[in-house]
Amino acid sequence: MTDKNVLSDFRPNDHNHEACIAAALEIASAVCRERELRLTPLRRRVLELVWQQHMPVGAYDLLDALRGDGRRADPPTVYRALDFLVENGFVHRIESLNAYVGCGEPEHAHNGQFLICGNCSRVAEMEDPAISKLIREKANALGFRISQQTIEVTGLCGECRERAQT
C-alpha cells in the first residue's frame, strides 16, 4: 500500500511552521487571483489564524484572536470570513467538532477525509478516491445521488499511539 493520497499528514511539532503558514497564504493568494475572488485583509487574517496550528480552531477562538489584533469583531465577522474560506476550499469545517482547519490542497475542490487525534488534537487530511468512490457506489445502489461526503475519523495518531504504550 504505497498510495497514500494524503493532503496533509500529522505534522511533527518541530517543523517550520512559519513557512507552513506563509505557504498556505501564498497559495490562497494565488488561487484567489486566478479565480477572481477577493482575499480581503479580514479573510486573509482569519485564514492565517486558522493555520496557526494544525488542529481545528473554533469560531470563537478566532473571534478572540481578531479582538487581540485590536480590531473590533463580532460573530458575524468571523462566520462570514469562514463561510468564504470554506466555500472556496481554503478551510474545511470539521462537523464533529464545530471547528475549522486549514485545507492541505485548496487548488482543487474536494471534501476531504479527516483523521482526528483524540489525544493531541492534530488533524491529517486524506483525499482518497477509493474511499469516496466506494461510498458513492454504495449510495448509488440505493438510488441516492451524493452531493457531499463528510468523513471524520477519531482515534490516535501514530505518535500518540507509541507514546501511549508506556
Add this chain to the structure above:
Amino acid sequence: MTDKNVLSDFRPNDHNHEACIAAALEIASAVCRERELRLTPLRRRVLELVWQQHMPVGAYDLLDALRGDGRRADPPTVYRALDFLVENGFVHRIESLNAYVGCGEPEHAHNGQFLICGNCSRVAEMEDPAISKLIREKANALGFRISQQTIEVTGLCGECRERAQT
C-alpha cells in the same frame, strides 16, 4: 451489486409508521432487558419522539415535545436521555446536523453510515463493512488507530431525484 448492508432505507411516506415506532420501542425494550439497562419512561418517551419521523430531530424539538406532554423539561433532561440512547446504540447523532435519528438496528454496536436527503430530510442508514474496512486500512497506513468513524453523506434520495427531473 446485490449486497446492500442497509440498516434502514428511505421509508415511503405511506408506510405504517405506528408499527414502525412500536417495533423500535419493542426492540429497545428487549435489548435493555437483556443488557440490564434501564429504559425508564423518560428515555422511552424520548426514543419514541425521535422515532416520530425518519429524519433527524434536534434536542430542542424533543424538549418542546416533552413540554407538550405536560411535563416540565429542561435541556439536561433531554440531553441525558439522548446520551443514554446514543451510548447504547438506540439512536445515532448526526454531527453535520446537530440532530438525532433512530437506529435501524440497535442489537449490535456500530457507527453507521448515513445518507441524508437534502430535499426531504429523510435519512437512510448503512453499515457497510467494506467502507469501514477501507477507511480503517487507509488510516492504518498512516499509523492512525481508529476508534470511531463518522460518515455522513448529503445528496438526493431516489424519490426526490426522480421528482426533481421535471
Add this chain to the structure above:
DNA sequence: TTAAATTATGTTATATTGTATTATTACTGT
C-alpha cells in the same frame, strides 16, 4: 468620473445547541 450596483463589513440583537453543578428523588440489595 460620477452614479448605480454589487460586495464586504460593522453592529446589535437574538437564536440555537450544549454543559457544569448541585440537589433531590427513586430504586436495589441487605
Add this chain to the structure above:
DNA sequence: ACAGTAATAATACAATATAACATAATTTAA
C-alpha cells in the same frame, strides 16, 4: 430501615450560530 447507586430536577451558564439592518468599500458601466 438503611446505605449505595442510578436517575431526574432545577438553575445557571457556556459555546456556537444566524437574522436583520446599517455602513463602507469596490467594481461596473454610463
